[in-house]
Amino acid sequence: MSKAPARTPTGRCCTSTSAARSPRPCTPTARPPAPSRKPPGSAHWSWTSGWPEHPYPAQLDDAETAYRWLLAQGYQPQNxxxxxxxxxxxxxxxxxLRLLANGEPTPGAIVSISPWTDLTIANPKVDENEENDKMLSRNTLELFRGAWLQDPALDFADPKISLVNADLTGLPPTVVHYGEYETLAGDGAELGHRLTEFKVTSAVHPMPEGQHSFILAAGRVPEVDQAIAQMGQWLRLHLGA
Incomplete structure (x- = not known):
């Protein structure tokens, strides 16, 4: 009896990375999940190993591994x-940005929540919001930076690591969410300005009084649930376009 041909996935999916609050910096594992253990169309991994053992660019390499794994399952980049x-x-x-530099197709859309886009930690909001943000401070950012960027030859302003200095030409539709009370509020706002400068289809949503990791209040704070709904709408609108 002949074997039925493999089916190409037609749905949409996401690569997703996040950092949970913990006593020390942490990094994602590089093992995309078995399909039977995660919902279809998702490649998500948690941050488990300490950054000192896995400095930059290990995390970006892991993200690329997850993306290529999805491609190998038959998902199209635009989905x-x-x-x-x-x-x-x-x-x-x-x-x-790495894929664009290599001349390869990118994912169809980006959702960036509370990103750290200036590794020089020069944005004034870092200090202005320190009393409001109970998750991050200048001291913790400096600790994380030292653990992540261990190569002494790295310039913290390098566009490869500080996105506020990067050429964003060609990025897919990108939405940025951040909390107005968080130390990285200025980073999120500046990224929004840069996306506009490079004519990237984009939107920026500041969460009033939101702290870093405001998204962890999902299911408990209506404003956070509304923000998550907006993220889903963004992906539905642009994936597969």
Whole structure:
């Protein structure tokens, strides 16, 4: 009896990265999940290993591994969303930029939540919002930066790691969400300005009084649920377009 041909997935899917609050910085594993253990159309991994053991660019390499795994399952680039929260929101944009530099197709849309886009930590909002943001401070950002960027030759202003200095030409439709009370509020706002400068289809949604990791209040704070609904609408609108 002949074997039925494999079916090409026709749905939409996302690569997703996020960082949970923990006593020390952490990094994603590089093992995309078995399809039977996750909902169809999702490649999501958690942050488990300490950054000192896995410095930059290990996390970006992992994001690329997850993306290529989805492609290998038959998903088309335009049906894949690149999404992430915190440093994952940064990686959600770094991945398409790496693909563009290699002349390869990018995911069809980006959702970047509370991204860290200026590794020089020069934005004035870092200090202005320190009393409001209970998740991050200048000291914790400096700690995370030192653990992540261990190569002494790296310039913190390098466009490869500080997206506020990057050429964003060619990025797919990108939405940025951030909390107005978080230390990285200025990073999110500046990224929004840069997306407009490079004529990227984009939208920016500041969460009033939102702190870093405001998204963790999903299911408990109506404004957060509304923001998540907006993210879903963005992906439905642009994936497969």
């Amino acid at each position: 894949i969303g690149s999404t992430g929260h915190s440093i994952g929101g940064t990686l959600a944009i770094m991945l398409p």
